[in-house]
Amino acid sequence: MSINKVILVGHVGKDPEVKYLDNGVAVCNFSLATSETYTNKNNEKVTQTEWHNIVIWRKLAEIAEKYVKKGSQLYIEGKLRTRSWENQEGIKKYTTEVLADNFQMLGKRQDSMSTQTVSEPATVSQTNQTENIPNIEDDLPF
Secondary structure, three states, rough: OOOOEEEEEEEEEOOOOEOOOOOOEEEEEEEEEEEEEOOHHHHHEEEEEEEEEEEHHHHHHHHHHHHHHOOOOEEEEEEEEEEEEOOOOEEEEEEEEEEEEEEEEEEOOOOOOOOOOOEEEEEEHHHHOOOOOOOOOOOOOO
């Protein structure tokens, strides 16, 4: 048995880019930053940021296009996928992406979603393919 599961909480680095394939299927790409802060041996605070390439498909991609913006804080669940291609010089290149199958918007809602300014998580999942924006607080397990 094997498991390929990724959970990230971070901030969106750029507005999502959504493209539609010939068959009408939407695919969304954006970067997500996660940061870790620690104190080094010289007692200085150091922040290390990792950038993750996020890929979302179908209805979730359309929802992300509508609601996710640069700076949005997201909780993302998915799996790692590495793909390869050849560049113009014939050199094989690789990239590792997080193929998201569900995400939750964290923090305050944006004005485009609601006039309310209270913290209300919005959860969307690839499995139910519907927009589900609950009006309750969700406790993360960490």
